[in-house]
Amino acid sequence: MISKPKLLALVAAASLSAAGAGYFYTHRAQPAPAEGTASSAPGLGGTATAQSQQQAIAGQLGEVLAAYRKTIVLLADEKSLGEGEKAQANRVGQGLFHDNQLRIARADEALAALAASPDSGRFASLGALLDYIEADPGLYDADRLAFRELLQALRGHVAKDGSLPAIKLHKRISEDMDALAEIERNYDQEIKQIFGRFEARGIELKRERWEDYVARLKKLYSREQILKEYGVVLPYPTPPAPPAAAASAAGAEDGEIFGKSLPKKTVVLTFDDGPHKRYSEEIAAILKQYGAPAVFFSVGRNLGSVDASHQAKLNSGAEVSRKLSAAGYTLANHSYSHAQLSKESGDKLRAEILDTDLLLKAVDAGRSPLFRFPYGARNGEGLAALHKAELKSVMWNIDSLDWADPVPASIAGRVLQALEKEGRGIILFHDIHERTVKALPVILDRLVAEGYQFAGWDGSTFKVAQGTPAQGQAAAAPVSAGYGNSWAIVIGIDDYAKWPKLQYAVRDAQGVRQTLIDKFGFAAERVVTLKNGEATRAGILGAFHDRLAHGGVQKNDRIFVFFAGHGATRKLSSGRDLGYIVPVDAAPDQLATDAIPMTEIQNIAESLSAKHVLFVMDACYSGLGLTRGGSSSSFLRDNAKRIGRQMLTAGGGDQLVADGGPNGHSVFTWTLLQGLGGKADLNGDGLITATELAAYVAPAVAGVSSQTPAFGSLPGSEGGDFVFELPAETEFLGAATVQLSNDAIALNSKLDVRLDAKPDGKPDATPAAVTVKDLHGKEQAITPPPAVPISARQLAQRANDRGLQLYKEKQYAAAEAQFTEALKLRADFALAANNLGFVFYKQERYPEAARWFENTIKMDPSRAIAYLNLGDATARAGDAKRAQGAYKTYLELAPNGSGAAYARQQLEKL
Template identity: 75%
Template sequence: MDVRAADAQLHALLANFRKIIVLVADEQSMTPAELAHVNRVGQGLFHENQARTGALNAALAALAGSGNPARHDAIGALLGYIESDPGMYDADRLAFRELLQALLGEVARDSSLPAIKLHRRISEDLEALAEIERNYEKEIAQVFGRFAPRAIALGREKWEAYVGHLKKLYAREAILRDHGVVLPYPAPPAPEEGEMFGRALPPKTLVLTFDDGPHKRYSDEIAAILKQYQVPGVFFSVGHNMGKLGAAGEVALNPGAQVSRRLKAAGFVLANHSMTHAQLAKQSGDALRAEILDSDRVLREVDAARAPLFRFPYGARNSEGMATLAGAKLTSVMWNIDSLDWADPVPSSIAERVLRTVQKEGRGIILFHDIHERTVKALPAILDRLVADGYQFAGWDGAGFKAARAAAAPAEKPVSAGYANSWAVVIGIDDYPKWPKLEYAVRDAEGVRETLIDKFGFAPARVITLKNAEATRNGILAAFHDRLGHGGVQKNDRVFVFFAGHGATRKLSSGRDLGYIVPYDSDPDQFATDAIPMTEIQNIAEGLAARHTLFVMDACYSGLGLTRGAGSRNFLRDNARRIGRQMLTAGGTDQLVADGGPNGHSVFTWTLLQALSGKGDLNGDGLITATELAAFVAPAVAGVSDQTPAFGSLPGSEGGDFVFELPGETEFLGPETAQLSSEAIALNVKLDAARPDGGAKAGAAAAPVVVRDLQGGEQKIVPAGAVPSSARQQAQRANDRGLQLYKEKRYAGAEAQFAEALKLRPGFALAANNLGFVFYKQGKFREAARWFENTVKLDPSRAIAYLNLGDAHARAGEGAKARAAYTTYLELVPNGVSAAYVRQQLERR
């Protein structure tokens, strides 16, 4: 036996045991749909442990009988871990009970003195485990008493303390997410027609069902208890526990078949639980049919009159599986009362759960398993109480029930800013002939232009761009007067103006400051006459017919008086009625614009572009108002530079707020997805840290922010409350936030946002793929593969998901699965951007 491998398997066994307990903790607070997902994942973990325990049993049996002189020391080291590892609680050691029981039998075959000592040590360990179980049953809310010392020294922790400890190690949502499950917020779809859940039974009527057997000991013990109480039961048996099919299709029974025949002879019903207990929702074709029909063949060999009932392992089924049942004239039997005996190691807790759920449901089908000693122990207490409370127990009578399907929710009308046309004037000047040259202004203007066109749908013909020598005084004024003033801007349009270049301030004789933007051809000695004063900008703004106009000036000056409008609860409706003339500037008088931002942008414009990428949506409603833009940009820029951006409304404004409507991101993350540079990520971290509260969560009003007005004073601005949006829109916004975080390599946050999108919209293939890719980037390849598999089920035509799935399987060592995924990718897009890469991967396999 490989001692290191065995040690790793023991740790994995304990980890799964703990995860199962975390999954089912507080199950009384879960909805039936949540319990179904929890049970499926938990049962998967449980069956992993069953297989792991079986492999360890086989390895220990081989070691114990090997005659190797070191065998006793190796077994002793394993016992030492179970007995005294300092990281274990008492309840942790219950994970190894079945392993120790099997090991006791193997060691008993060895008559040597070291083996006899080991036998005694294991016996004492099993006694300690029995006492641990008894004390958890009797004192689940009390401190354990002292017990005589033995190899496993009993602790004195409470069960609540143990579960609390496990919750610090694992979170239910994270465990589920790792296994391809995000519990949705909406109610789940109704069950498929033709299935039995037990809710159609008469009041106070129950059906007892037992899965996963037959077991060589526990099935007979459960049958004896049922006989004692004169209660019928249905045993859903796994085919390979009773026999197998030969190459010619003949049935070869094993000793487990005799257990099933004794159950049948005692009057109990035998039913089908698949051939190997596979996850049938993930199976299709011949493999799926074999799981159902081969097991039926074996079952008929045991009981020619077997009941035509089938239970899907984990309750997980798909439409093909249901169709296969229909063709075989089998009925799917589910349950509405789950004992969770596969997860809960404490019999009294199992009994309490069943009785509580029965009281709530009033009738139904109870799910047990006949492969656990704890079920045997819990069953009498359950039956005592149910019989005393007047419940009756039904056997198989062929009746069924159909669940009504919930009506689909009506589609919600999306919110809209409601503009007719969008116009922009974008100006960038680096190469001043008579003023100091700048390095970033033209690139800033180009970046803003691209964002307006590519992200917000501004028509290129309506985005007037002036760079360097084009941006003379006459050129700038002509853009406003000729292209906008007489060029078709209407009252329901919006106009966005961006200027990157020099700004200047002149003090008037009255003592008031007057700000200017400096065009390309201005002379520093004559700027009072050849620059463009803010008063003229005001006149231009008031003269435009547009509903809303926003000036964003990446230059520093002051000299404008401001007016403010009040907020509104019905924001979009009221905002459409109000004229808006607003301005956001990079800084105040005598402040230099901080150039050295990432990607060749100034700090101010980089922050502006980050806001427009979605970060400026402070209340999470998919809209970025000018007020939100200022509330994001001003404190962020002030926090990382010597600039103090200013914001306010220009004369003529009636309180309207310029609105950007964020489009939904449609990018499926993949190998070609670009992430931000280290320089950009570092600045974004500083920008986020500079914000007062990091922004309000989706659906809530953003916090008030204090920013400068253009006269240098302070003002408090309060962004409007969120516009109501549908779950679908909220899911899109969560996905978009996840994409932003992914590009900043903030994987934990991205994972949480993509999961939030799936909670809101369970069928969201884009978010499923993106969540998978976040796992992939963190080296969690099996977890990633589960989410890519979910993606291709939701959207089978999405080629990038097959590429991602192939990469995840390849990195996880699943060569055959990787090849299948890569092949599908090439079938969908034989000339895709990654086709050459995929062909190389296929050649290696």
């Protein structure tokens, strides 16, 4: 098992790669790439004209790949490089990267032209290019990440063509994008098992080790040669400067700002190269959640142009910047064309600076005077031009390398490691990459947990805002879900020898285990499961002590403990109750020696090094003093810093667990699983805290049974709250979608009565306080956390997910409202469009359903299930011809799909 810190930064951690991550796997044998050779060109397909276009694009792909590989070689062994060599490698690497962005743009234009061509051979030529990316023996898995942006763009180009060959090609590209996501995860997680299967034509994963990949690239290129090609020859090392001189050089900030003079544990977040039509706003939404200010250094041509009379003409990118400015973020200048200004002079140099300043003033008259030289490359003339324009140069001392590193986890690790060394500084990010969006929450969670402050530009300097979150927002930072590893102990005992046997406990434990793994991403090997005879006293305590206390749990991890079995209460001579959990081998008259007292659970909880621990006990007992659970805005801001030790129990000592819930679960565990399914997200922010879980489960269970669940914090807790992060639902509704049984729906309707849900099913932004019991039977009020601000895209996903829950409970009107809300928030949301259509279908509103399935196909033309749904809707609406076409298209896209036999049967009937 590889520890998280040893996972490689995909472009800059070859020095850490000795641990390895397993070998590649493939479904069919593939020859290994020849040592010292580059990949071969794709084979030809299509007509002569299409072949000519294909050959030109193939050459561009080769150039993109070569630059990508050179960047990796430049930045490999990052830790072993001296400061001078690292600085030169970064500078040349950035040049390679930005040159490659232009190559990718040219290749994208060529692909768009080929996809839009009337030439009948275009599909064969595009298919040949995909063959190269998917299966060329000269490509390594990591190589294929170089083509991710191009594939994403090509999918959009192909979507404009409604022909069947285009739809098939769109489907193939979508499968390739899924495969690239798997490749990214290969380097992002500690995974030993073989990854998911892909269709024969798609990219097949070989599971190569990163160090082998880097070693082979070094046979193709050397860092020295790459630097030389870009005009750099590193001198021999010189003796270190005297301490006084070195200190002066390191701390100099006169005239330029590097971030080294910031207060300790203070950072400035900066984002270059935007604005980007999607990622800039998503980054702003994340920053808003944390109350963190930031500076967005804009490239002028992304905002508009300046005509001969020096008038600014803004484009759509300017609207993104206006929104950033309105939200309180700082707009700054990053030159007009991202040229290397150290090589420019005269009018060209001044135009790069002043034209962008003019565009920024047109966006926001109060734009900041901050300027960042592209690549950090500047000269005396450039600095003088800034001074004359009353602008100020801002550099950085923490480079995330997100411009080169495709893996979010390694970007986060690099930033945190650099900050551990520097202690403060200006962090360089780019708001033009999806990987930055993914890495940012992980970084911010850790910075908050470690007590860092975020400084913003106040008009004259970088300063930490006092007293209120950044941008003047009342909202606090969200509860941190940025854990390291997730661990669990899940125990279920039915087969007691000396206690009454139970019927549901083992199934409860299995249901919780699968939810943790399938829904919340707990690694199966970190979920310790003890059933029946395995759950002896020694086995349970051994799981805590051997698997957790001494099994590698780190301070930023979380631990979830679930117990389903008998609980018991013994009255002590002092009159105080003491609760026990009952192992499978315990005797009723030997509780003191055979059972596990709650005091021992408390001691275990305090001994664990994890940040947050949550015990959920599907057993009834008393005898554990819990402190009050609660929530406030201050709590939310500090949650990432605070230790949390919490417990939720099924009931009090004089109560019996109510079995007989749906699907073979107890009522308590069924309610718990419904809460974890999304119903306990009371504020709608996509996070379920232990407090929210208790606020949903406790009153719901008490309302349908004689149990009164209890909740609180164990001694030693510092107020931290355990967090589950809800994954986005991706299910396209169809005939195969399973809905809940009638008894499950009936119980859920009773459980949800107390929620007083509004007709539209939306959660309240500020959930009310809920009264629950502690284990002494006393009442306490707990308040779920207030909602945190999230982007429209996230809100749309949450609305879709609520709609899916409601559909499965056959609440069609409420589900329709949620899917409609999702589409209002995100007009191109194919998943919500399909799901809305299927709600209409279930209500026998076939014409409306057909229209929404057609809308789905327009948004995502290769979505096979939408054609199957369209066939059903049009057939029932009496339009046999359209139904036949839809069923045939489904079979073309998914000849072996789960609905293929059904589609053929329907065609025979029509």
